[in-house]
Amino acid sequence: MSTNETQAPRQNVLEVQELSKSFTVSAGGGSRQLKALDGISLSVGKGETLGLVGESGCGKSTLARTLMMLETPDDGTVRFDGQDPFALKGKELLAWRRRVQMVFQDPFASLNARMSAGQIISEPFATHKDLYRGSAARSKRLNVLLDLVGLRSTDAYKTPQEFSGGQRQRIGIARALALDPDLLILDEPVSALDLSVQAQVLNLLNELQQQLGVSYIFISHDLSVVRHVTDRVAVMYLGRIIETGVTEDVFDRPLHPYTAALMSASPKLDPAMRPAKRIVLAGELPSPLDPPSGCRFRTRCWKAEDICASRRPDAAGPAADGSISLGMPAIGPAERAHMAECHFPISSPAEAGLVPAG
Amino acid sequence: MMEVLDPQTREAATAEAVLAVTGLDVDIRTPTGTVRVVGNVSFTAYQGQTLALLGESGCGKSMTAKAIAGLLDPVASVAGGTVRLEGRDLNAMTPRQRREVAGPGLGIVFQDALTALNPVYTVGSQLGEAFRIHRGMNKKQARAQAIELMRRVGIPEPEVRVSAYPHQFSGGMRQRILIAMAVALGPRLLIADEPTTALDVTVQAQIMALLRRLREEEDMAVVLITHDLAVVAEEADDVCIMYAGNVVESGPVATVFSSPTHPYTKGLLESVPTHARRGDDLSSIPGSPPELKSIPSGCVYQDRCPMAAAICRQERPELRPTGANQFSACHFSESLRAGATATPAADSVASPETPSTLQEETR
Numbered sequence: 001m002s003t004n005e006t007q008a009p010r011q012n013v014l015e016v017q018e019l020s021k022s023f024t025v026s027a028g029g030g031s032r033q034l035k036a037l038d039g040i041s042l043s044v045g046k047g048e049t050l051g052l053v054g055e056s057g058c059g060k061s062t063l064a065r066t067l068m069m070l071e072t073p074d075d076g077t078v079r080f081d082g083q084d085p086f087a088l089k090g091k092e093l094l095a096w097r098r099r100v101q102m103v104f105q106d107p108f109a110s111l112n113a114r115m116s117a118g119q120i121i122s123e124p125f126a127t128h129k130d131l132y133r134g135s136a137a138r139s140k141r142l143n144v145l146l147d148l149v150g151l152r153s154t155d156a157y158k159t160p161q162e163f164s165g166g167q168r169q170r171i172g173i174a175r176a177l178a179l180d181p182d183l184l185i186l187d188e189p190v191s192a193l194d195l196s197v198q199a200q201v202l203n204l205l206n207e208l209q210q211q212l213g214v215s216y217i218f219i220s221h222d223l224s225v226v227r228h229v230t231d232r233v234a235v236m237y238l239g240r241i242i243e244t245g246v247t248e249d250v251f252d253r254p255l256h257p258y259t260a261a262l263m264s265a266s267p268k269l270d271p272a273m274r275p276a277k278r279i280v281l282a283g284e285l286p287s288p289l290d291p292p293s294g295c296r297f298r299t300r301c302w303k304a305e306d307i308c309a310s311r312r313p314d315a316a317g318p319a320a321d322g323s324i325s326l327g328m329p330a331i332g333p334a335e336r337a338h339m340a341e342c343h344f345p346i347s348s349p350a351e352a353g354l355v356p357a358g
Numbered sequence: 359m360m361e362v363l364d365p366q367t368r369e370a371a372t373a374e375a376v377l378a379v380t381g382l383d384v385d386i387r388t389p390t391g392t393v394r395v396v397g398n399v400s401f402t403a404y405q406g407q408t409l410a411l412l413g414e415s416g417c418g419k420s421m422t423a424k425a426i427a428g429l430l431d432p433v434a435s436v437a438g439g440t441v442r443l444e445g446r447d448l449n450a451m452t453p454r455q456r457r458e459v460a461g462p463g464l465g466i467v468f469q470d471a472l473t474a475l476n477p478v479y480t481v482g483s484q485l486g487e488a489f490r491i492h493r494g495m496n497k498k499q500a501r502a503q504a505i506e507l508m509r510r511v512g513i514p515e516p517e518v519r520v521s522a523y524p525h526q527f528s529g530g531m532r533q534r535i536l537i538a539m540a541v542a543l544g545p546r547l548l549i550a551d552e553p554t555t556a557l558d559v560t561v562q563a564q565i566m567a568l569l570r571r572l573r574e575e576e577d578m579a580v581v582l583i584t585h586d587l588a589v590v591a592e593e594a595d596d597v598c599i600m601y602a603g604n605v606v607e608s609g610p611v612a613t614v615f616s617s618p619t620h621p622y623t624k625g626l627l628e629s630v631p632t633h634a635r636r637g638d639d640l641s642s643i644p645g646s647p648p649e650l651k652s653i654p655s656g657c658v659y660q661d662r663c664p665m666a667a668a669i670c671r672q673e674r675p676e677l678r679p680t681g682a683n684q685f686s687a688c689h690f691s692e693s694l695r696a697g698a699t700a701t702p703a704a705d706s707v708a709s710p711e712t713p714s715t716l717q718e719e720t721r
Binding site for chain 2: 055056164165166167194195196197198199200202203206221223224225227228229261262265266267268269270271273274278280281284285
């Protein structure tokens, strides 16, 4: 795959290996384990956008929260610029927290209605006191941030209610950028916005990345948006990444039946892009409290056979030299490889139902 | 010479008009005065077809649906126009007459299935309510009907699930229950207000397939309210595009999407990330929709329109024919039609022989 070789190896900002997280939930008198993350491995390069795709309940948000250190993982390692953030304490931890920031989905709920836009954007300075000392430095930084996200300096005095949804999301982005982070976790950043405004915010995120070199983890259920803004994509199902690769590879030649079904099920504006035959999956996401044995997707998969129930599939995918490589590598040059966890991967775009009618 | 048909009389020969909305106005009373949230909206929905009301949040599409169904909040009221269901004007009826006609004749599905269902009653009793009220059935008969309905909309083990409460169902199953409730009495018109917005994409595909099947089985007219252009492109026959309470363009989906004759339609279509490549700027519409209390006189879209001229500030354009069954409220629709080439080739709907070049271009 040419896309793998032409890219110069870039430095990773974030490397995650075999991350697991369970929650204890009370169910029917007893308590049970809900495995929200079950061995997640991924990496994000400097200035790169990794897309995270999956249906509700697949563990996307738990992953985001764990990377923000809002949850403690049960198992696995997180390396941020080579450092384990969970080993940090005190001042070091505070210094680390500045480097990973988050933009939330709902621009109406995530901004305090009693604060002005300027106060909201400047609030991080109160926690991270060493970064911008003195009111002059802070107001200078505030103006830089407002300018970065396309707001006027007079907007700093307005409250969130005076802004439209798109402008509010700009405030949320400015707040996330206030401390000059290395990684932004964007949790459905445009799904609450109207289409005409959505494009404005996506363009802004793109400009900011080129200007600041910040990395993004872009969580979204909108596949057309993911295709447009991400370099690589990871598809999650019931707490596992079931397929990963360079965005174009995954979209044009999906290997996992679930990925193919997602692509096939998403409505297309252009009739010429519509599949000849739409894959409509039966059923819904099984309860993560009681995930299926073997392959977790088998209960909804049209290709499932006996082995899918008895053995969890290894990751496999076509390697650059045409051979089949095994294992889901997150680190090293192979991290750009296109891999899926499936006993019977999709062999062609035609099988995935992605060849247009005609 | 093409004869342009009035939307009301169109296709009268082939499909029967089930719902005809003419000049509908809806006002909301606020502490600072009355605000017109729906202005002069007209459209017709035909038997066995889907009409989409497309627009962004606050454009008045849901308010239009509520006005048709007679479910407006107390602060809102219909200020003018007619809503005819199979020829009978619902707005001219007494509440009692309206219940008798629209109760069985008009079904509505809301976006949020959890808030639309009552949490303290079983789904069976909520599904059976329509049969008890309108068909005079007893509890046992109504329950049997509820089970049958649940089977029709694809809920597994309906005999058991009929006694379950709404919170015991998943989002997709709740939406199926709402749909079952809406089609219980065999309505002529089904209004679906963002029926899949809260659902995951694989479940969305299931629900859309269910709505399509029911539309065919019942030969109903469907009014689909959505903000999703791709859903409209796949599901609807006709589309009405609304902006700031007004219809700005309407017509057959294939025509409107392939050659839009309103700058807002054009802007929307270009905002969808389709063939754009990673890193390319998406074209976007500058600004955001106007506040309903400060809709400009003249054209509602003037503040964001790249073509706005002096006349757009002075005079509100009327919906005028711009093509076969296509209507646009723009002073410059003719020049748009002349230059309309930029958007996806929706005409390939008609020709299955389209070469698959698009697939190649994306590689």
